[in-house]
Amino acid sequence: MERAYVPVLLLLGFVVFNAVLMLGLSALTLRARPTPVKQTAYESGIPPLGDARERFSVKFYMVAVLFIIFDIETVFMIPWGAHFRQLSCARPVIAGVCPAGQVSLFGFVEMVVFIVILLVGFIYVWKKGALQWD
Numbered sequence: 001m002e003r004a005y006v007p008v009l010l011l012l013g014f015v016v017f018n019a020v021l022m023l024g025l026s027a028l029t030l031r032a033r034p035t036p037v038k039q040t041a042y043e044s045g046i047p048p049l050g051d052a053r054e055r056f057s058v059k060f061y062m063v064a065v066l067f068i069i070f071d072i073e074t075v076f077m078i079p080w081g082a083h084f085r086q087l088s089c090a091r092p093v094i095a096g097v098c099p100a101g102q103v104s105l106f107g108f109v110e111m112v113v114f115i116v117i118l119l120v121g122f123i124y125v126w127k128k129g130a131l132q133w134d
Contacts, residue, residue, distance in 0.1 A: 062130050073118055080111050 040047075080087070087107025089098035125131065 059133060066125060066130060070118065070122065076114070077111065080107070080114075083107075 084107050085096065085098065086093050087110065088104055090102040090104045090106075091099050
């Protein structure tokens, strides 16, 4: 059992050694010449305006959180689609084909329920006005 971890530990050791070596070499060869221009924040080539800690509207965060939630939920459809044939067969699939008369709607109904739950959540968010910019 311990032999199974040897390649992982060797890789981990190599990565740590490589990181320490690169940091050490850059620290040894660094010639620090700080200037006021080098010390300013870089914002896509635009001179920085205002304070970095200014307040943003909560709308930006709401849209971001809603995007993440619905995006992650739709990712759950990929494994369902990959195994749809197995989920829609009452017996084990043989050579990628469901035996005659053994087709069920379990896989389809399962995803319809999932999509309906997502749709109810989306309608709730829409009615609450979380997607409005005004």
